[in-house]
Amino acid sequence: MRTILYIIQKEFLQVFRNKSMLPIIFVVPLVQLIILVNAATFEMKHIRISVVDFDLSGTSRKLISKFQGSPFYQVQSTSFSYKEAEDDMKMGKVDMILQVPSGFEKQLVCENHAKVQFVINAINGQTAGLTNAYSTMILLDFNRELVLNNSTPAMTAGLRDIQTDYSYWYNPKLNYKTYMVPGILVLLVTIIGLLLSGMNIVREKEIGTIEQINVTPIIKIQFIAGKLIPFWIIGLFELAFGLSIGKLLFNIPMEGSLGLIFLSASVYLFVILSFGLLISTITNTQQQAMLVSFFFLVVFILMSGLFTSIESMPQWAQNLDRLNPLMYFIRIMRMVLLKGSTFADISSHFWSLVIYAVVIISVAIRRYRKVA
Amino acid sequence: MKRFRGFVIKEFYHIFRDYRTLLILFGMPAVQLLLFGYVLTNEIKDAKIAIYDPSKDVVTRKISEKILSSGYFILEKNLTHVSEVDPVFRQGNVKLVLIFESDFASKLEKYGTAHVQIIGDASDPNTANMLVNYASGIISNYLVSRNTGQVPMQIIPEVRMMYNGELKGVYMFVPGLMAMLLMLISALMTSLSITREKELGTMELLLVSPLRPTQIIIGKVFPYVFLSFMDACIILGLGNAVFGVPIQGSILLLLLESFLYITMALSLGILISSITSSQQVAMLVSLVVLMLPTIILSGFIFPVENMPWILQVFCHIMPPKYYIIIIKSIMLQGNGIRYVWRETLILMGFTSLFLILSVKKFNVRLT
Numbered sequence: 001m002r003t004i005l006y007i008i009q010k011e012f013l014q015v016f017r018n019k020s021m022l023p024i025i026f027v028v029p030l031v032q033l034i035i036l037v038n039a040a041t042f043e044m045k046h047i048r049i050s051v052v053d054f055d056l057s058g059t060s061r062k063l064i065s066k067f068q069g070s071p072f073y074q075v076q077s078t079s080f081s082y083k084e085a086e087d088d089m090k091m092g093k094v095d096m097i098l099q100v101p102s103g104f105e106k107q108l109v110c111e112n113h114a115k116v117q118f119v120i121n122a123i124n125g126q127t128a129g130l131t132n133a134y135s136t137m138i139l140l141d142f143n144r145e146l147v148l149n150n151s152t153p154a155m156t157a158g159l160r161d162i163q164t165d166y167s168y169w170y171n172p173k174l175n176y177k178t179y180m181v182p183g184i185l186v187l188l189v190t191i192i193g194l195l196l197s198g199m200n201i202v203r204e205k206e207i208g209t210i211e212q213i214n215v216t217p218i219i220k221i222q223f224i225a226g227k228l229i230p231f232w233i234i235g236l237f238e239l240a241f242g243l244s245i246g247k248l249l250f251n252i253p254m255e256g257s258l259g260l261i262f263l264s265a266s267v268y269l270f271v272i273l274s275f276g277l278l279i280s281t282i283t284n285t286q287q288q289a290m291l292v293s294f295f296f297l298v299v300f301i302l303m304s305g306l307f308t309s310i311e312s313m314p315q316w317a318q319n320l321d322r323l324n325p326l327m328y329f330i331r332i333m334r335m336v337l338l339k340g341s342t343f344a345d346i347s348s349h350f351w352s353l354v355i356y357a358v359v360i361i362s363v364a365i366r367r368y369r370k371v372a
Numbered sequence: 373m374k375r376f377r378g379f380v381i382k383e384f385y386h387i388f389r390d391y392r393t394l395l396i397l398f399g400m401p402a403v404q405l406l407l408f409g410y411v412l413t414n415e416i417k418d419a420k421i422a423i424y425d426p427s428k429d430v431v432t433r434k435i436s437e438k439i440l441s442s443g444y445f446i447l448e449k450n451l452t453h454v455s456e457v458d459p460v461f462r463q464g465n466v467k468l469v470l471i472f473e474s475d476f477a478s479k480l481e482k483y484g485t486a487h488v489q490i491i492g493d494a495s496d497p498n499t500a501n502m503l504v505n506y507a508s509g510i511i512s513n514y515l516v517s518r519n520t521g522q523v524p525m526q527i528i529p530e531v532r533m534m535y536n537g538e539l540k541g542v543y544m545f546v547p548g549l550m551a552m553l554l555m556l557i558s559a560l561m562t563s564l565s566i567t568r569e570k571e572l573g574t575m576e577l578l579l580v581s582p583l584r585p586t587q588i589i590i591g592k593v594f595p596y597v598f599l600s601f602m603d604a605c606i607i608l609g610l611g612n613a614v615f616g617v618p619i620q621g622s623i624l625l626l627l628l629e630s631f632l633y634i635t636m637a638l639s640l641g642i643l644i645s646s647i648t649s650s651q652q653v654a655m656l657v658s659l660v661v662l663m664l665p666t667i668i669l670s671g672f673i674f675p676v677e678n679m680p681w682i683l684q685v686f687c688h689i690m691p692p693k694y695y696i697i698i699i700k701s702i703m704l705q706g707n708g709i710r711y712v713w714r715e716t717l718i719l720m721g722f723t724s725l726f727l728i729l730s731v732k733k734f735n736v737r738l739t
Binding site: 018020021024025028032035036038039040041043044045046048063089090091092108112113114115116117118119120121122123124125126127128129130132133135136137139140142143146147150160161162163164165166167168169170171172174175176179184187188191195199203206207283284285286287288290291292294295297298299301302303307308309311312313314317331334335338339340341342345 | 390392393396397400403404407408410411416417418419420435457461462463464467480481484485486487488489490491492493494495496497498499500501502504505506507508509511512514515518519525526527528529530531532533534535536537538539540541543544552556560561564565568571572648649650651652653655656657659661663664665667668669673674675677678679680683686687697700701704705707711
């Protein structure tokens with residue numbers, strides 16, 4: 001036990017002595033948390049549209065002002081040439097072109113129906129889908145008004161209406177920040193944890209100091225415990241710090257029990273740090289270790305369900321995602337913090353993490369040899 | 373010149389004999405592109421919903437059927453009481469709950485109107501927003517088809533999705549992945565390879581050799597220009613062959629722009645290495661400072677226009693943002709240099725800025 005304490009002391013000394021490491025471990029992630037949480041939003045505020053109105057009738061003007069009046073839209077330009085509008089789209093100045101063909105109003109009056117065109121820049125499929133949904137909604141609304149203003153009660157007698165109310169639970173204002181803070185915090189803790197532990201042993205290998213440790217009577221378990229515990233403490237501390245910032249700055253809800261969060265976090269950090277150790281034992285240089293960690297980080301992060309939903313992945317990818325520790329922990333964080341889920345609700349995720357931890361630490365210990 | 377050639381050859385040896393790094397360097401972009409191309413979609417399908425339907429009549433059944441057959445939703449559970457909504461959300465599978473009022477059809481007939489409530493689990497606001505939109509869209513479609521023939525006037529939208537008719541997610545990810553991987557490989561690998569020489573002490577040997585400092589730096593960077601360029605080609609080729617991401621514009625222009633971006637990233641790598649002393653610090657700087665911002669602030673995933681203005685200012689100093697704009701514009705929209713000259717100039721500006729800074733910072737003496 002004394003031996004482990006000495007190794008822990010040594011590791012802490014090494015971390016705290018390095019003046020350029022400290023800000024990277026503690027300050028940069030928190031600054032990033034504050035910045036990135038504000039950036040990570042899918043909210044659509046200003047859909048910039050270009051209006052090409054060939055009809056210039058009362059109805060077309062009303063339709064356009066309907067779009068103008070919506071807080072989601074911002075009329076960027078009006079022109080009489082479709083070519084010009086398309087050029088604006090190519091330049092990236094507008095997201096959608098609203099084109100009203102000539103003879104629009106006449107057709108509407110004579111034939112009872114007429115067409116308008118939405119031309120949407122769909123490079124980003126998701127925003128294009130939302131733009132389409134919003135625009136259709138506005139048009140439906142406009143249609144309803146049109147009918148009410150231009151028809152007699154007898155004509156509308158047969159019409160039926162279903163009123164849809166919607167409500168958003170757990171986050172009624174669709175505040176992206178409360179959704180992002182737990183996720184991004186997990187990312188930052190993961191990146192720091194994986195890098196610190198992944199680089200650690202391999203660094204000793206590269207500099208040659210590992211041999212000095214190898215000739216001491218320290219046994220494998222002591223060495224690995226001594227390496228893991230300091231980063232484990234740093235990680236938990238960082239999580240706590242990040243959570244308090246999330247509470248103070250972004251006022252994220254904490255519906256569930258904090259104890260449950262930290263219980264899961266300690267298991268999760270153990271998984272990540274052991275993963276780093278494993279990388280450290282199978283590589284020879286820091287450069288290799290870094291590349292391997294980077295590879296796994298990108299895959300883990302992008303498949304974690306933070307940015308895209310896991311349900312829409314193909315089934316084989318969802319099965320593969322069971323190997324992604326981040327996925328479990330981000331789910332746990334969100335469920336507990338935002339929805340107040342209890343241990344029973346998260347138990348399957350929790351036990352998955354526990355199994356993960358046991359498996360990966362035993363592999364890491366097996367792979368680590370006390371030879372150069 | 374001959375000395376310089378020898379030096380470059382030495383660098384290539386360093387890289388090529390480390391087969392693990394090499395495998396990662398070339399395997400990583402390929403694996404990631406394949407993985408993400410198949411896996412990451414922003415479309416939503418098969419979201420689990422729960423339905424509470426106390427009336428169970430023709431209309432509610434018809435609506436539920438329409439919703440379940442749309443492909444967006446699958447039924448997870450039929451609720452028997454309103455109070456079950458909260459626990460069903462807490463378990464975490466169900467994303468949307470649909471609540472019909474009782475005697476739905478008869479109310480619709482009698483009063484001409486009936487109520488349905490849609491509740492989304494907004495602990496994931498994005499999905500909730502989309503799902504609620506889809507569901508209410510399906511209901512209003514049902515309404516429109518029911519009312520046909522009776523509506524006196526109607527404007528019908530004709531929607532055209534430009535550049536990406538099927539709304540594929542890969543179209544976003546190919547440019548994003550290129551920007552991210554090229555940045556990290558170039559910036560990281562160079563900064564590591566230079567600090568490594570410092571850390572191992574071999575930098576001094578190089579400095580006392582007849583090679584000039586600029587030659588050392590260029591020699592160090594040169595192999596990585598080559599490697600990154602090959603990576604860019606792998607991503608472009610795979611994106612085109614496997615996922616059908618088109619290259620509408622000129623390939624030559626695309627490659628030239630990629631070359632410019634790689635040079636920019638390499639000069640950033642040189643800058644990082646000249647201000648750090650150990651590999652660990654260089655690495656942490658590259659990863660922590662570059663990785664998340666490149667993913668989040670570059671327009672890779674989140675559209676820049678929707679961010680608060682102060683963050684948009686940050687976005688403007690992220691070089692990957694400009695590269696992503698450039699390649700999207702060339703690849704997907706088929707634009708020429710006329711549309712991207714401004715972004716190109718900005719990238720050139722970044723490159724020279726980083727180079728000037730690193731020349732100023734570069735020390736011939738180490739201690």
